[in-house]
Amino acid sequence: MPLTYWCEHAWLPEGVADGVLVEIDGERITRVTRGEPAGAERLAGLTVPGLANAHSHAFHRALRGVTQTGRGDFWTWREQMYGVAARLDPDGYLALARAVYAEMALAGITCVGEFHYLHHGPDGRPYDDPNAMGHALVEAAREAGLRIALLDACYLTGGFGEPLSGAQIRFGDGDSERWAERAEDLAAAYAGRSGVEIGVAVHSVRAVPPEHVPVVAEFSHRHAVPLHAHVSEQVAENAACVEMYAATPVRILHEHGALGPRSTAVHATHLTEVDVELLGRSGTHVCMCPTTERDLADGIGPARALFDRGSPITLGSDSHAVIDLFEEARGVELDERLASHRRGHWRAAELLTAATTAGHTSLGFPDAGMLVPGAWADLVSVRLDTVRTAGAGATPEAVVYAATAADVHSVISGGRRVVSDGRHVLGDVGAMLAEAIGRLR
DSSP: OOEEEEEEEEEETTEEEEEEEEEEETTEEEEEEEOOOTTSEEEEEEEEEOEEEEEEOGGGGGGTTTTTSSOOOHHHHHHHHHHHHTTOOHHHHHHHHHHHHHHHHHTTEEEEEEEEOOOSOTTSOOOSSTTHHHHHHHHHHHHHTOEEEEEEEEOOOSBTTBOOOGGGGGTOOSSHHHHHHHHHHHHHHTTTOTTEEEEEEEOOTTTSOGGGHHHHHHHHHHHTOOEEEEESOOHHHHHHHHHHHSSOHHHHHHHTTOOSTTEEEEEOOSOOHHHHHHHHHHTOEEEEOHHHHHHTTOOOOOHHHHHHHTOOEEEOOBTOSOOOHHHHHHHHHHHHHHHHSOOOSSOHHHHHHIIIIIHHHHTTOTTOSSOSTTSBOOEEEEOSSSTTTTTSOSSHHHHHHTOOGGGEEEEEETTEEEEETTEETTBOHHHHHHHHHHTTO
16 A cells, blocks of 8 residues: 655755655655645654664674673673573574564664574584574564565684684584585575575685685675675784785685675774775775774774775674664764864765665665665654754754664654654564573573
8 A cells, every 4th residue: 555754854865855755655665756744644853764784693682781891802702792692592583683673673774784603503503494593583684674684604613724612613514515505595495585685794714714705705696695794803813814824804805706896894994005905996895883893892994995995885783782873873983083083084974875875785785775766665764853863953964973773763664664653563672672681691
């Protein structure tokens, strides 16, 4: 049944417009015009396209508020993360991911890129259905009202030249050929399924030796699906990679066919000038995750330099220390100010594009993230009268630099009403999260 919404203000490709009528039929926008609200449902505040969370590890949400005690770094945090990974099963993962994705919907996210490597049982043996954990994630996203790009990660070694151990044995398929067989079955299960994209991932060059990278790249090329990889998140990772292979992680991915417009380098924090040039010239997306990079003391990546060389920038909440794409967007600018001692590296519209169009494209949904006819019907309305946004005006700056996830009051995802008056259709998301996480303690 066709529906019409009247947006008090809307962010369109040409800029913010007042009094915008958006007509929807099924999952798609059919018409965008200026007009009066007669008979249309009113969306107050500023309506923007749905946001794309381009990098998520759903089970990391169980670590929020737990890993912030004491001292340490990425590597000590990782041991606590493995503890959660060891306790999940498909039913528990479904419950947790559904709650996490509902939290994302409340924040205006309509599409998630789930970087998925928690594949098998606690002893490393596959479940009766080897993709049971992946199916749980897809089901969770669709129940919460999100599209999902399930980025099935190849994960073979515990470090450079080291075997998998502990909880890591759940992540591995033995070799890249067996990973590819399982990934083929996963892709076949969702062939033609609306709102689901099965992409692939090289977990990292420390977890996927160079000779196995071409298998993942070939899968991406043959199926024309996204390929994501953690890249140069840690100085220690780079040093070990150069010692082992006499090349940086970016150079290895480049030499083995894993860079290009369908690819995304996640973090890309500690890069050489050559790395920046290789990523930019290949048109590889780069996903920045400022709240996680701060939380883990990873560092500040050269986002503007990458963008200027040709890499589209996207945003992710990664470990979910915070789920707020507006915070991620402004974090890209504010962190660069700290690193450079200068202001004004990014226009707000550029950062909002990173959270919308660029993010969706990197996840295999290039027809999303825009309020135009033919695009996915994703409308996210942000209040302009809260204590955070009042007086800021109906501008991209108000959303990027003033609003938080709490200011989202309405979310329509693929034509489906998911959030009304700040409440999710599934009910009390806080209670859902508490119950799911409580099962892991």
